[in-house]
Amino acid sequence: MTDDQLLTAYRTMCRIRAFELRLNELFLQGLVPGTTHLCIGQEACAVGVNMALTTDDMVFSNHRGHGHLLGRGGDPARMLAEIFGHPNGYSGGRGGSQHMAVKDLNFMGTHGITAGTIPLAVGAALNRKIHRQPGVAVVFFGEGAIGEGIFHESLNMAAIWKLPVLFVCENNQYAMSTSHGDISPVANAAERAAAYAMNSRMVDGNDVVATYATTAEARSGVAAGEGPVFIELQTYRISGHSRGDECPYRSREEEAQWAERDPIARLRKRLEDAGQWTAAADTALETQLAVELAEAEEIARES
Amino acid sequence: MTDDQLLTAYRTMCRIRAFELRLNELFLQGLVPGTTHLCIGQEACAVGVNMALTTDDMVFSNHRGHGHLLGRGGDPARMLAEIFGHPNGYSGGRGGSQHMAVKDLNFMGTHGITAGTIPLAVGAALNRKIHRQPGVAVVFFGEGAIGEGIFHESLNMAAIWKLPVLFVCENNQYAMSTSHGDISPVANAAERAAAYAMNSRMVDGNDVVATYATTAEARSGVAAGEGPVFIELQTYRISGHSRGDECPYRSREEEAQWAERDPIARLRKRLEDAGQWTAAADTALETQLAVELAEAEEIARES
Amino acid sequence: MSTTRQISMSAAIREALTTLLREHEEVFLIGEDIGVYGGAFKITRGIVDEFGPERIIDTPISEAGIVSVAAGAALMGSRPIIEIMFMDFMALAFDGIINIAAKWQATYGDEFATPLIIRAPAGGGRNYGPTHSQSFEGLLLNVPNLTICCPSNPADAAGLLLGAYDAATTVIMVEHKTLYARQGPVAERLEPVPIGQGARLRSGSDISLIAYGRHVPAALQAAEILAAEDVQADVIDLRTVKPLDASLILDSLSNTGRGISIEESPVIGGVGAEISAVVMESAFEYLEAPFARLGAAEQIIPCSPALEPACFPSVDSIVVKARELISY
Amino acid sequence: MSTTRQISMSAAIREALTTLLREHEEVFLIGEDIGVYGGAFKITRGIVDEFGPERIIDTPISEAGIVSVAAGAALMGSRPIIEIMFMDFMALAFDGIINIAAKWQATYGDEFATPLIIRAPAGGGRNYGPTHSQSFEGLLLNVPNLTICCPSNPADAAGLLLGAYDAATTVIMVEHKTLYARQGPVAERLEPVPIGQGARLRSGSDISLIAYGRHVPAALQAAEILAAEDVQADVIDLRTVKPLDASLILDSLSNTGRGISIEESPVIGGVGAEISAVVMESAFEYLEAPFARLGAAEQIIPCSPALEPACFPSVDSIVVKARELISY
């Protein structure tokens, strides 16, 4: 990543974090209908992957998709409008947090059915292959989605047909309350790829640089027709699963350990160490994001 | 296998072959309703596995299940009655070839939905584990069944819960017209086990001795609580997939090559070489089986 | 009748599950995040503490596998009670329900029963959007050998679970998520509710309001409003939608000659269609107006609080439809 | 009208598929063993020779994946035509149908259409037993945004495929397997049949016989028998069961005052229930007898030739029911 890219990554990650934190506040105030899933702690995944993609690429998301969409350039005002259920939301208020898509961005949808978008990405890639069009399909899913049969059917088809798909598994250690170790016979999600003779990578998903680099490298092979790649991003959901989750299923020590690996703090330190960033810049950014967000909220509310 | 076991295996394999050949004739004469799937060429799988099991074990089958049931001790008369759709059939004529089960034999069912019995075997094993009862669950399925999501969900659960299940994949190279190579990114079905950190074995499924030995060895580990095992039996469906299949999807050369590995001919040769069997004995067996079968047919017809 | 207490539907279901677990060692619970987490709706909260993870089984996210694995255990004598986190996800398990659970015993014979209770939080009203708000009882009605229960109150929710255990067949328990917090009287000692029996909650001779689940309270409210207009409604709580209590429906319609079904499924091909057809077949001579149907709109269920309510029947829409039929 | 020729329903479907493949490069076929093997019912036989394996895609045995992968391709502009080998196996793909294909466009907006045609050989009569004889149109009727066609003859089978292409939505094409070999007149140049329009195949003012698929020929035969008894039947071929051609049904019933629905799905919660409810709502004043339903029995479909026929409507059962209504 260039210096500029690093700064962009940092700003986008902070924008995502600010968005999610504000959403949480709104939630606690009872201003958000339905439910929503925050990606606090996983910002480097969303940003690192998205920055390595082109506009031709088709991005499929899941239930925890705010970061994916913001990372792809989504408009916070229209996202908030959607979450509020307002007509100007990306899905006219019909979908809410779990169901937004933006054609202009080739952002093909967050979705409420676990693993449901994995086959869609494979199909999108099939379309590209048949019509020899550019672009790869990218699908974000959690390690919990691996439990679904459709995960297997999808990876199998992508592999035998050598389709241009990047399977991006954000392994945030838990599926709701269930730890990966309790539902996986293999230690790492990436080991699943062996059953499909699929290339795989394991990356520190809290390191935006590594995430970006791995995605960019994998993407170029995928785009060149070398077949799909499975990327496991190891990360942690700092927030609860959804509203009102006090996380009784994990220890405070574990949370503390992962807090030390907070992707935003790490990147900031890196930037500061490299002289690219200062505390003052951070304060300024914080203010700027707050203003931006307040504006977005205002627009969303009135829409 | 002891000498006696070898002879038993040979007789059972011949009984299965005779049953299937006769069924094919009846079919061609238009005397069999619906459809049916013959296991000609796969007799060593059915017999080798079944002989390694105990009466406590629960056997689940699939659409190509005549051999599995005969190998478990099924009554040809009641099987034929079922295939004819007669009231004395194992399922009262309701199920036909693809749907028969025999409680006394712990034979839990042939079934018409590809891969459908795999989770049932896992559930049966779960029941045994919860109630600390003896016996393992054994499920026969074709390599084509691996395409189904439920295959993945089932193996995953069996692995994480260390359930007593033997997954027996009869890789007869084709799923209907589709060759294994066209629908599998890995060369051998057994490689799928890696995704579940599951022990696996690859065996010549046309060698009844090897099939028996591997199954017996695997079964003892499974019964001892060491977790499930995946066994791939490499074999070949000599018959067509079902009625009227002229096998345009495979070459006559390939068929000829596999014919040389006919499990029955191979076992006969082995017995003859060891002085355990003669041409005269074979003729006598043939006659005996024909008589048996004619009787069964008679009973089935009148039932 | 024994003395009662007021408890929520959640608490009643939890108590019924606990009772079944205590009384029958063959019973186990299986589903996603039902142990420590207590399920998305906290119905099983605390149960794992008493019975341990061997009988309160947390699974991977594998709805198809959960149902079919449970069916395999049932085949060997277990009595699994499944929780599907949202009924919408049951679509992933329809093969196991339709081609296995509803067929094994009927095909292979009585020694091959696969008794299952499949609980599922269902329906709209919580702004959860298109994939977290559906209720599939209308769709599943067309599957032979399936039993479908849709309780409207705590006592029935618990009682139907006990009744489903006794019935020892495949029972889908449709629990409307907006009812979980509702309080109601429940007998000190839970009493089974027999499968297939509806209940008349209010007698009236002018119009039949035939509802289930969350629309039962709505029908009762509508009945109050109508009573003020001198229209006496006969309010039937179906409790079980398959098999339907056809004799109770006939009994009601033969008195009123007018009726409305009120359901959570989409109207087209839903529960009301079956009720209407049954009324057509059995109560034709008594009809003074065409039997009417209210149910979910023919569309996705939107998330927006501004849009969602219009998708479902309401006290208002029941009253309006009733007036229409009365003045027919 | 152009000149016609007699061809089988198989041949007509094959021709429609070929036409769509030739005219629209976005079209591809996807399914199990549809290439060299030509599918279990040989409908696609030979097609791969013209279009190659890139557009006639043989898949692993993965019904759920087939539907959802095709939906993903459709989302990007493809127009996939899926074959599910037996409709029974569609249960494995209901999540993709219900939660994806029927919802994506409605949820995300018109830019996110996922037009799919899903063909499935369906129904009984071939002694294939419980897992190879079902017909799910009655069940799928309850899914909003789905279109369901059930052709009864070669021209409609081909025409509805073209109509489904034009409609560009999610269309389930229920092809009764006993009809494949049936011959019928088909125009030299295939003509689209618009979705949602039934056809009156015979006019009569005494009783309406409302059927689809394989029961249309049966209804016509029953009409002949009834005519000999001086009962004139109005025979309606629904062609599309969702959306129903309600105005044609009303038109028929308003003339006859009596009617029977004849379907392949189980009666409870099936297509006939919806028809009966529609008749109730729109033709109540015209009814001289309660509208009646015939359909599959409430049980598994047995394999035995001695048992299977009793599960389904027949010319006989239609005639008996018609006489009953006439003398009502």
Ligand SMILES: Cc1ncc(C[n+]2csc(CCOP(=O)(O)OP(=O)(O)O)c2C)c(N)n1
């Ligand atoms: C088919 C289906 N089953 C269950 C759920 C409920 N659910 C929503 S998110 C979730 C956990 C998903 O875990 P993972 O895939 O690891 O993603 P994460 O939430 O950790 O980002 C579950 C079980 C669902 N939405 N869809």
Ligand SMILES: Cc1ncc(C[n+]2csc(CCOP(=O)(O)OP(=O)(O)O)c2C)c(N)n1
């Ligand atoms: C769910 C489902 N999909 C498709 C079929 C149709 N079908 C029957 S057997 C078969 C091939 C199965 O292949 P394999 O598992 O290798 O077993 P084999 O026939 O070779 O013994 C297929 C596709 C089915 N019965 N069930």
Ligand SMILES: [Mg+2]
């Ligand atoms: Mg996770």
Ligand SMILES: [Mg+2]
């Ligand atoms: Mg095979």
